[in-house]
Amino acid sequence: MSHLPLRLYVDSLYTSPYAMSVFVALREKGLAFETVPLDLDAGQHQAAGYARLSLTQRVPTLEEGEFSLSESSAITEYLDEAYPDTPIYPADRQQRARARQVQAWLRSDLLPIRQERSTLVVFCGQQMPPLSPVAQAAAGKLISVAQQLLAGNPHYLFGNWSIVDVDLAVMLNRLILNGDAVPAELVAYARRQWQRPSVQEWVNQPRPGL
Structure with missing residues (x-):
């Protein structure tokens, strides 16, 4: 099966948790893709060419041949359907729905x-x-x-690793890495997610100094 070339538009500082989520999903699926950084401070996401490509003029946006899609959880769900060999969501329908629930909550609440x-x-x-x-x-x-969600201290939210583990770990790490009080078992969970090679590859992207 031949794949169309994939291109992922991300922020040039590599600090978008949503771009990270899609980047990790692509890496976990073993898909070849080009990463295209956009300087959001310079308004590159509002340029006419990108506005045609990205409905919401945000990062991440995934480009696959003539098809493009923005909004990270829509992209990761699409990738799981389009490239099902390595799943990044739970196989069970109800667990999958729960995974989407957690993703939607992390993106819409806790402002x-x-x-x-x-x-x-x-x-x-x-x-x-x-x-x-x-x-x-x-x-x-x-x-x-x-x-x-993690009662009994499982390694992952839904039995096996899923992309939602990355999203939850990022939110927890906003507190943990600032030194805010977080229970030890949640610190251990977040640390475990951080050790995945796909996550480490994003974490270790070169970033300009603050």
Whole structure:
């Protein structure tokens, strides 16, 4: 089966957790792809050519021949259907639905954590001041949900590794890598996800100094 060339548009600082999610998915599936960094500060994602390619003018966007798709969880779901040999979502339908639920939640809720613990903390070692009360409440919710999902300390959320483990680990690491209080079993879980070669490849991308 011949594949169309794949191109992944990411932010030039390699700090987008959503671009990371798709990058890891492509690596886990063993797919050849070209990474195209865009300088978001310079507005390259708003240029006319990219706007034609990316419906939402955001990164990541995946280009496959004449087809292009933006929004990371839509891309990873598409990749799992288009290239099913190495699954990145649970095989069981209900587990798969749960995985999508967790992805949607991590992307739509917990905004105070994303605001006060940007991924510069995760990928560039930036240190931020203590969480505000509203962010503390969001962190409490994140920790509570993660503890429910990982009751019994499994290695992964759904039995085997899935792309959602990366997404949850990134959110936890916003707190962990800033030195915020996170229960030891969740720290161990996040560390385990971080050790995957596909994740390490993204983490170790060269980044300009802050």
